[in-house]
Amino acid sequence: MKFYNLNIIFIISLFIIQSYTHTIKTDSKTKPHHVINWSYTSDELKNITLQKIEEEKEIIEQVLNVPDLKCSFENVVVPLISKIENEMTFFSYYLYLLENVAPEKEIRHTSAECYSEIEEFNYNNVWTNKKIYEKILRVKRNINSYRVKQLRSDEDKRLLEKLINEFKVVGLDLSEAESEKLSELDMKIGDLEYTFTDCIYEDNTTVSFTKEELEGIPERVLEGFDKETIDGKEYYILNTLTSTLKAVAQYAKHESTRKKMSIISGQRCKENLDILKETVNLRYEY
Structure with missing residues (x-):
């Protein structure tokens, strides 16, 4: 779970979201630009969130079904980063923006709930999923043993190492008992963070x-x-x-x-x- 720190750079970054925006065209010489879609209802936000989670489940299943000896950067790491990390992060930021600045209280609360739901799903099913971690480790072993295509780009090599390190940080290289305790602590802290910030956002002093x-x-x-x-x-x-x-x-x-x-x-x-x-x-x- 993330501790919120809304700033202008973050708001500007949201304007690149295309999946949740509509296009405005001024004239034939002006390139289309995107603006945030503020028209979603509470029910629509909930439905989109459920849809995104279902799409993410499909990606997870796809990655886990890759045979160990065929695990490569292209069929394991790329789907995780491009489909889950990038796309879901964009949607999370969109919900985060609504949570903080939407004029309707119902939309703010729904956005906060949906944001928390996505963060919790990602944490439990991706970033603390030992099976996914093992698939990523298998990618590295297959590359080192020349079973799969070698990484030519320094960026790709660094991404693989950073990804492995991210899983280590959450304790997936620990024993099962230690890992479960760490996950439990993370979830408790995440829930407390949400309660803490929600109290501030809704304060009427x-x-x-x-x-x-x-x-x-x-x-x-x-x-x-x-x-x-x-x-x-x-x-x-x-x-x-x-x-x-x-x-x-x-x-x-x-x-x-x-x-x-x-x-x-x-x-x-x-x-x-x-x-x-x-x-x-x-x-x-x-």
């Missing part, structure tokens, strides 16, 4: 400031906040989104305002403290 306390913050920013009246005085209701925190830290003239906003932000999701402690303790069991 707000704090109210007077116009005077927000001195320095541009009017165009303040116009985006709701207002409330307390004891006849008008207050702006600020959320704890990154954009709001940045605006206060960058523009607010009063140190007390910046300090108050920082404290409120740091006190969000107090239940995450126990989750973090549990995660760290599990990590030390590795």
Whole structure:
């Protein structure tokens, strides 16, 4: 499971996804370009996820059915990387984007569930699958013994070594008992990561400031906040989104305002403290 860190490079990278986009043509001289498809419903996302998992199962079965003496880079490594790693990663990133920025709460939750489902499937059926690891090791042995086509490209050679190392990292070169314990710890940590980040994404903490306390913050920013009246005085209701925190830290003239906003932000999701402690303790069991 991956720990989320959304940034602009990641968002831009999503615009290369073609399987989940539609093409816009401006005129005959302009090349088509792709934009993210925001129109999928919750049910459609679930169905696409199930479809992708079924396609992945077929690739896994195809790889496992290759006879040991015929295992090669082309019939084992290439399908795993091009079909599973590349295509499924694109789809995962698409779900990840929706999870973070979709305006509808239902879509955010469905995307998070689908993302978690794919990550869990990949982890259990590909990256901790000892049979697949053995097939990849067989590829290396067959290449070394000249049973199959040799690798000419340095990139392909490095990819094979890196792939083998990835399986070692998750413990597939350990004993069966040690490997099972490692897998169990990884799954627990992954679930805790999901719960931790989901709490932050859905946090609704707000704090109210007077116009005077927000001195320095541009009017165009303040116009985006709701207002409330307390004891006849008008207050702006600020959320704890990154954009709001940045605006206060960058523009607010009063140190007390910046300090108050920082404290409120740091006190969000107090239940995450126990989750973090549990995660760290599990990590030390590795």
